[in-house]
Amino acid sequence: MFDIIFWLLALTAVVAALGVLVMRDVFRAALSMILLFLVVAGIYVTLYADFLAVVQVLIYVGAISILIVVAVMLTQDVWRGSPPGKFRFTAFLVALAFLVVLGWGIVGTNWLMSDELPKQPTVAGIGAGLFGEGGYVLAVEIAGVLLVAAIIGAIALMREK
């Protein structure tokens, strides 16, 4: 049962990702990307990452896809479609070589698996990891600074002169 769900999700994810490349209409490519985000949330559920699945739906499906759809709609009048450039063949070779090397490394490595059962509600564990003793508090603070810098930078760039 678990295997069937994984293969369904994996197939949908790869098809949706290819759809982003293949779709001639940029808006349809954006919809295909949103489907990919939803499927990735499902993959997180199969990996016992409940908190991340919710965060994925909230941030990727909710916020990032809205931003990208707005970008598509505001720039659609100049260019419908997304033709590949002149480096298409080189890019394909680079991506294929990368995939082959990566797959070779993944299959060839002897992964040290753990037999422990995964923590089931992960929210408390992630909260303790982020804010608890010996956690990533400094990274959280820097993340806040990064977000403020990104917002101020985006506003400064978008403001009419």
Added chain:
Amino acid sequence: MTVGLVHYLLLSGVLFSIGLYGVLAKRNVVVILMCVEIMLNATNVALVALSRYVVPALLTGQIFAVFVILVAAAEVAVGIAIVFAIYRKRQSVNINDFDLMKW
């Protein structure tokens, strides 16, 4: 063969390669931003899979994935602002027209 860590990592690699091809080959800047998001999602899948199968009790990979999602949100906000700023100047989303920093 039951589904395990290797399957998730290979799925992540396939998604990352698709995104890499899109970033290198496409000419529409908005589509390139979408492909960057695909690559970030692929890395997140790898992080969560490693967290699930290698250190299930520590959740380190999931915490890293939270940071990746955060940086992706900041990246897409600034990226789209840059795209709009250049679009207003050049009336184009073709990556070949984005040559303001070319000497």
